[in-house]
Amino acid sequence: MKLGKKVEIEKIKSATGKEVLKDIIPTEILLTVFLNNIPLSTLSCSPVNVYELAIGFLVNNGYIKNYNEINLIRKCADQLNIKNMVPAMSIKVETSCRDEATEIKNPEFIKFISSVCGNAEGLILNKALPKIKSSARITAEVILKLNQETIRLQKHKKEFGGLHCAALFDVSGNCLAIMEDLGRHNCIDKIAGYMQISRLQPSDKVIFTSGRLTVDAIYKIYQMSIPVIVTNSSITHSAVLLAKKINLTSIGYARGGRFNIYTHPLRIIKPYNLN
DSSP states (O other), rough: SSEEEEEEEEEEEETTEEEEEEEEEEOOEEEEEEEETTEEEEEEOOOSSSHHHHHHHHHHHHHOOOOOOEEEEOOOOOOEEETTTTTEEEEEEEEEEOOOOOHSSOHHHHHHHTTOOOOHHHHHHHEEEEEEEEOOOOHHHHHHHHHHHHHOOOOOHHHOOOOEEEEEETOOOOOEEEESSHHHHHHHHHHHHHHHHHHHOOOOOEESSSSSOOHHHHHHHHHOOOOEEEEEOOOOOOHHHHHHHTEEEEEEEEEEEEEEEEEGGEEEOGGGGOO
């Protein structure tokens, strides 16, 4: 399935009036993730790296611990969601480690985001979570380059527009993977799936994302044990509280030769004149 589709539009300009032409816009699909034949969730996403997305979704949301638990993963034939007229796809995952229906239907992550209190932030922040353990450090110089490097490597957004991205770097600034999607959380899940498949160790890795960092995004980073998260956008107060609690270095507004360190700045090696 193609990442973009051509559509006919009417372009309106104050100077020249109406013009009929073709535009390329991103493709959206509905991806249903099954675990042991139980449908877990339907995700609105881009039709690329869907295996990585499904694996990352399962790990980051607590359905499975890691890629080693998976016995079989397969994509079902493309279809059409008749009700919404949206292209649809299914990923079916089989595992022998978590096969009780009650356990699958009620993973830890789903419990707290669907609480009858409706307060996911409070439940996450009050939860006892082990701290991220990593002695990795990264220079301010590397952080300042992440935004431009990610923009340079983002090939699909340049062609179709409308896409978020997440990129996986090591602390030296080498890009190991970049994922694009309609959803900022999907990008992070795709990185998680890539790391699981490639069996990459997280302790010296950095994730750069184009999306705003909220408490649920920080929780996904925690599940991945990544020590540093960087965004060129904003970060919410609850996300900062969670990052501080779990020993995660969180950085926002990393663009245009500047960035803000919100939590655990000791992982950042600053130039002498900035110390």
